[in-house]
Amino acid sequence: MNMRKAVIFFGTLFILFVLSACGKGQATGNANEPTTDPAPKVEAKSTTSDKPLIVYTNSNSDGKAEWIVEEGKKAGFNIEIVGAGGGDITNRLISEKANPVADVVFGLNHMFFEQLKAEDVLIPFAPNWAEEIEAGINDEADYYHGLVKQxxxxxxxxxxxxxxxxxxxxxxxxxxxxxxxxxxxxxxxxxxxxxxxxxxxxxxxxxxxxxxxxxxxxxxxxxxxxxxxxxxxxxxxxxxxxxxxxxxxxxxxxxxxxxxxxxxxxxxxxxxxxxxxxxVVESVGIVKGTKQEEVAQKFVDWFGSAETQGAFAEKFNAMPVNKGALDKASDFQRQIFDSVVxxxxxxxxxxxxxxxxxxxxxxxxx
CATH class of the missing domain: 3.40.190.10 (Periplasmic binding protein-like II)
Known part of the structure; x- marks a missing residue:
């Protein structure tokens, strides 16, 4: 093999190797792995769009991710859940802010949302249920809004x-x-x-x-x-x-x-x-740089509504902060929050x- 042919041959092998490595790098791990390798994705086909809405959350256990995907599908959303710990999700969003992957984030408490707000990771949006939330919970500048109290x-x-x-x-x-x-x-x-x-x-x-x-x-x-x-x-x-x-x-x-x-x-x-x-209060916000801002807004309107949060509270024994969903909270949850100061x-x-x-x-x- 002469020198020119050898260069072409090994150059081609290098390109194929790089392409193969990039393809493998797209896989994701589970919620207990590092920030750079998040949990397995739960995906459902949408009745309205082939492009999934990427939702980052630390509240995906005990069937919550599957429920959100299925209920969202009924509402016309194609949702892909990526789950990890609260700190990992926060760090990942900050590291990705120049080239965001997620469209929506929920489940983090206000400590993490304040970090995201300070790092310019979120965009303001006032959902149509914002006025239904208990006083003092929503961000005053509309960067995040409350869902569940813990x-x-x-x-x-x-x-x-x-x-x-x-x-x-x-x-x-x-x-x-x-x-x-x-x-x-x-x-x-x-x-x-x-x-x-x-x-x-x-x-x-x-x-x-x-x-x-x-x-x-x-x-x-x-x-x-x-x-x-x-x-x-x-x-x-x-x-x-x-x-x-x-x-x-x-x-x-x-x-x-x-x-x-x-x-x-x-x-x-x-x-x-x-x-x-x-x-603490788990909240929801929209990621700055999302290419699906309108769909993200519709998702937030749907997910935080009294109807959806009421159904979520019934299914997962949660304590909603939407006043329109409080009647769906269990007696067990009511007793907890009546007893703690x-x-x-x-x-x-x-x-x-x-x-x-x-x-x-x-x-x-x-």
Whole structure:
């Protein structure tokens, strides 16, 4: 083979290799994998368009993704769900903002939505149901609007913990050695739940002269909390550890609690800290740069409506913030929110600092 033919031959092989590699790079993983490789996509054929509406969410478990796809299909939408953790979804959207993939994002709490807003990832849109939402929940500039309310409730399993031995707060879990090794301390610090727990603890020690705005006592407390707590092994369900007694004290997410209790046949008894219980709201927003802005707006109008949120609440035992859907909330959810007192957390302060707090904890503890 002469030199000219060899160059052409190997050049052709290189091009075929590159094309093959690019094709393989389009595959996606599951919700537990890194941000760059999100969860499997759930797709349905649309009656109106062949191009799917890409929806990023951290609220795709327990059949939610499939339900949204099927109900959306009935409403004329071709929806493709991409699921991952709240922190992963947020980071992915920020990294993609120069060339966005998603059209809509929902399920993130206001900490994450505030980050997206600050990073210029969202566009303002006032859905036709905006005025039906409880006061103080929607973003005043219309960058995101509330869907579902969640309470993160410190709880214990009475099968393994005597009432006389119940801690009164996260702070007692951190400071009292008798609880060492029997309570859950999530080490997936990028997740929405873990970040809210960090905020609930550490924001009680706000100090303008302290490191990252937190007093030395605050850092000592939150570090003890994670060192003394039980980490959830990869692939393990946190409620199974709660039910088995491996970690019979932990944080319950109100929207998942009924399903978890029924699945494991275990009761979670609530602990009511004097400072209150952290509450968050899952919201929805439209991604800046979407090529399907009109369809995205129609989806948001449909998904957040009283009718759809009412049906969602009935199906998944959720607590909607659309006042027109409240009558569809279960008695179980109503009882939860009647019993908890919201913790007063400076969310602006938390949003501004949470990533730095997480980074410090990851570097110094895990």
């Amino acid at each position: 309470a993160l409730i410190l709880s214990y399993n009475p099968e393994f913990v005597e009432k006389a031995d119940v801690p009164d707060s996260y702070l007692e879990l951190a400071n009292n050695e008798k609880f060492k090794g029997i309570f859950q301390a999530r080490d997936d610090l990028g997740s929405a739940t873990a970040k809210v727990i960090i905020a609930s603890i550490i924001a009680q020690f706000e100090d303008p002269n302290g490191e990252l705005g937190i007093s030395a006592k605050g850092w000592e407390t939150v570090e003890r909390f994670y060192k003394n707590g039980v980490q959830i092994p990869e692939g393990e369900d946190f409620f199974s550890m709660f039910a088995s007694g491996d970690a019979p004290i932990g944080t319950m997410i109100s929207g998942n609690l009924a399903v978890n209790q029924e699945q494991y046949g275990t009761e979670a008894v609530f602990i009511h800290p004097e400072v209150g219980t952290p509450l 919201p913790q007063d957390i400076n969310w602006s302060f938390v949003t501004e600092n949470i990533d730095d707090w997480v980074e410090k904890l990851e570097l110094e503890i895990f």
